[in-house]
Amino acid sequence: MFELLGIPPQALFGQLLLGLINGSFYAILSLGLAIIFGLLNIINFTHGAQYMLGAFVAWMLLTYFGVPYWGALLLAPVLVGIKGVIIERLLISRLYHLDHLYGLLLTFGLALIIQGLLRNQYGISGLPYAIPPQLSGGQNLGFMFLPNYRAWVVVASLVVCLATWFVIEKTRLGAYLRAATENPTLVGAFGINVPRMITLTYGFGVALAAFAGVLAAPIYAVNPNMGADLIIVVFAVVVIGGMGSILGAIVTGFGLGLVEGLTKVFYPEASSVIIFVIMAIVLLVKPAGLFGRTA
Amino acid sequence: MKNTGFLLASLAASLMATSALAQDISVKIGVLNDRSGIYSDITGEGSVIAAQLAVEDFGTDKGIAVEIVSADHQNKPDVGSNVARQWYDTENVDMIADVPTSSVALAIHEITREKNKVHVNSGAASSDLTGSACSPNTVHWTYDTWALANGTGGAMVAAGGDSWFFVTADYAFGHALERDTTAMVEKSGGTVLGGVRTPFPGQDFSSFLLQAQSSGAKVIGLANAGGDTINSIKQASEFGITQGGQSLAGLLMFVNDVHSLGLDVAQGLVLTESFYWDLNDQTREWSTRFEEKTGNKPSMIQAGVYAGTLHYLKAVEALGSKDDGAAVVAKMKELKTDDPLFGQGEVREDGRKVHDMYLFRVKTPDQSEGPWDYYETVSTIPAAEAFRPLADGGCSLVQ
Numbered sequence: 001m002f003e004l005l006g007i008p009p010q011a012l013f014g015q016l017l018l019g020l021i022n023g024s025f026y027a028i029l030s031l032g033l034a035i036i037f038g039l040l041n042i043i044n045f046t047h048g049a050q051y052m053l054g055a056f057v058a059w060m061l062l063t064y065f066g067v068p069y070w071g072a073l074l075l076a077p078v079l080v081g082i083k084g085v086i087i088e089r090l091l092i093s094r095l096y097h098l099d100h101l102y103g104l105l106l107t108f109g110l111a112l113i114i115q116g117l118l119r120n121q122y123g124i125s126g127l128p129y130a131i132p133p134q135l136s137g138g139q140n141l142g143f144m145f146l147p148n149y150r151a152w153v154v155v156a157s158l159v160v161c162l163a164t165w166f167v168i169e170k171t172r173l174g175a176y177l178r179a180a181t182e183n184p185t186l187v188g189a190f191g192i193n194v195p196r197m198i199t200l201t202y203g204f205g206v207a208l209a210a211f212a213g214v215l216a217a218p219i220y221a222v223n224p225n226m227g228a229d230l231i232i233v234v235f236a237v238v239v240i241g242g243m244g245s246i247l248g249a250i251v252t253g254f255g256l257g258l259v260e261g262l263t264k265v266f267y268p269e270a271s272s273v274i275i276f277v278i279m280a281i282v283l284l285v286k287p288a289g290l291f292g293r294t295a
Numbered sequence: 296m297k298n299t300g301f302l303l304a305s306l307a308a309s310l311m312a313t314s315a316l317a318q319d320i321s322v323k324i325g326v327l328n329d330r331s332g333i334y335s336d337i338t339g340e341g342s343v344i345a346a347q348l349a350v351e352d353f354g355t356d357k358g359i360a361v362e363i364v365s366a367d368h369q370n371k372p373d374v375g376s377n378v379a380r381q382w383y384d385t386e387n388v389d390m391i392a393d394v395p396t397s398s399v400a401l402a403i404h405e406i407t408r409e410k411n412k413v414h415v416n417s418g419a420a421s422s423d424l425t426g427s428a429c430s431p432n433t434v435h436w437t438y439d440t441w442a443l444a445n446g447t448g449g450a451m452v453a454a455g456g457d458s459w460f461f462v463t464a465d466y467a468f469g470h471a472l473e474r475d476t477t478a479m480v481e482k483s484g485g486t487v488l489g490g491v492r493t494p495f496p497g498q499d500f501s502s503f504l505l506q507a508q509s510s511g512a513k514v515i516g517l518a519n520a521g522g523d524t525i526n527s528i529k530q531a532s533e534f535g536i537t538q539g540g541q542s543l544a545g546l547l548m549f550v551n552d553v554h555s556l557g558l559d560v561a562q563g564l565v566l567t568e569s570f571y572w573d574l575n576d577q578t579r580e581w582s583t584r585f586e587e588k589t590g591n592k593p594s595m596i597q598a599g600v601y602a603g604t605l606h607y608l609k610a611v612e613a614l615g616s617k618d619d620g621a622a623v624v625a626k627m628k629e630l631k632t633d634d635p636l637f638g639q640g641e642v643r644e645d646g647r648k649v650h651d652m653y654l655f656r657v658k659t660p661d662q663s664e665g666p667w668d669y670y671e672t673v674s675t676i677p678a679a680e681a682f683r684p685l686a687d688g689g690c691s692l693v694q
Contacts, residue, residue: 018501021501125336126522126525138535147535219533221522
């Protein structure tokens with residue numbers, strides 16, 4: 001059997017698959033960020049906290065109301081999305097006429113408040129959330145043991161990502177949305193309620209983050225910092241893909257998951273840095289990102 | 296109005312003066328730990344409350360007034376060093392307590408020596424604090440990497456786990472824990488097949504666990520802590536590692552980690568701690584007081600902050616002074632330790648506090664009678680065997 005740099009191919013396939021799984025979280029999260037940035041021009045630093053809220057709401061639904069995983073997968077994004085809509089109406093909408101920096105500071109502050117409140121209430125060690133019984137166990141693929149739940153994560157996130165891309169790029173609703181970002185006044189003149197559309201878009205972006213949070217709850221520790229740890233990486237993914245590019249966010253999300261997976265095999269110590277190294281290189285060579293349009 | 300205030304103040308001052316003894320000392324203790332990151336449940340505000348309980352139990356009738364301050368070192372050596380220098384230089388802090396995260400602890404340890412103050416460490420694990428880096432100004436109270444390796448590592452090898460693979464947090468603590476466990480495994484006749492250094496803190500360990508799985512080692516040693524350990528164990532269960540015949544060794548686990556994992560995932564794990572709330576009447580009583588203030592049972596680190604602070608205050612009282620840090624630590628070594636949580640013990644020449652350690656097994660959901668009822672005692676490791684022999688540490692203070 002051939003070996004690549006001392007790594008047997010079985011191990012390599014396994015690691016690539018794992019990279020793809022991690023990439024699915026990057027993809028959904030960066031997709032939400034890209035939509036919000038593309039349509040609202042807001043750098044949504046609350047995104048990590050909203051992902052974390054998704055996981056927490058799933059836990060709360062189960063613990064306080066007995067709602068199982070599948071219910072939470074639907075309910076938690078809706079609830080967190082509604083919370084996002086309220087935040088957008090009450091706070092973020094007041095900043096659209098100002099510089100990006102204000103939106104960034106506001107959303108960053110909100111993230112710290114949400115994390116702080118949950119940390120105060122539930123501590124940092126995290127809360128237990130079991131894998132749903134229908135998806136426990138796994139398949140032996142020969143080169144690795146693939147837990148059923150991880151396979152589900154990849155499929156679910158691919159479907160959600162592609163559906164989102166389709167809606168925004170290929171449907172009439174998506175066309176309105178894209179037009180509204182180009183010229184809100186003109187689109188408004190055609191009788192379309194632009195502010196409401198923007199609010200709902202923000203709510204949808206937030207719901208995507210919460211969806212990723214529910215997907216993550218059974219495999220990562222559900223704790224108030226889970227989003228903060230991830231959000232910086234996700235921002236790097238968005239920057240590499242090109243700020244605001246929907247397809248860029250999806251492709252880079254999965255792609256960087258793979259690169260990170262490979263780094264974990266060949267030089268694990270660098271696995272937390274590799275994405276930022278790539279970001280630096282991409283910014284030097286192609287400042288608008290791999291899929292971004294130069295303004 | 297001004298006059299009334301002045302009168303009240305002098306009245307209060309004279310009242311205090313009559314109740315104080317000749318040796319009126321005011322001591323300032325700084326609890327420095329992780330108040331927002333992954334170690335904030337096992338240290339954090341709970342450690343501050345533990346220190347306050349120690350002051351309460353020490354009593355206010357001994358002529359020693361104690362003030363407690365606290366700060367967050369964010370698990371970063373530079374942040375911790377800045378706080379420590381500021382405390383020692385401008386805020387008259389006499390003793391720094393707790394300090395989890397070995398990289399930060401080693402920095403505080405050096406600053407404390409330089410300023411001739413006192414550091415009573417409870418939170419950090421590295422056995423270097425009382426080994427190659429030992430200092431006349433530091434007492435290391437609760438546990439260390441050698442004791443963990445000796446407890447859990449020894450037990451796993453004895454149970455037939457003679458080949459190991461390490462998943463190690465890539466900083467001072469993980470390195471020390473891996474080193475001490477490797478030594479223990481090899482001494483007991485086992486072998487180490489390999490290991491992987493993981494970025495700290497981490498989220499997804501599946502890749503590293505897969506490498507551990509394909510190594511074929513019988514035992515996967517988790518040389519990490521807090522959220523890293525929780526994520527590792529959760530994901531190992533998902534990837535069917537234990538079902539495949541490999542065992543997990545959580546080399547540093549706390550009762551809070553088990554609480555967070557849930558017994559379904561954590562059951563059967565073997566771990567070493569120096570304190571558990573349900574050991575005896577005294578630990579139960581103290582833990583109830585602690586829980587009333589915090590809502591959680593104490594971790595062994597928080598228990599160590601209590602006991603270490605209490606012993607420090609006893610030493611200051613016996614010495615009648617707090618000014619010479621090395622002298623206070625010398626007094627702490629001279630006096631036998633005695634507190635409700637760790638029982639009787641002593642602080643060795645190298646600064647190591649010795650007491651019994653316990654090997655626990657996590658109960659199954661059926662065995663557990665309620666929240667926080669998580670451990671059954673497998674064995675008690677007597678104080679004399681629980682810590683690294685004095686001569687082996689390479690500490691320059693040991694003659």
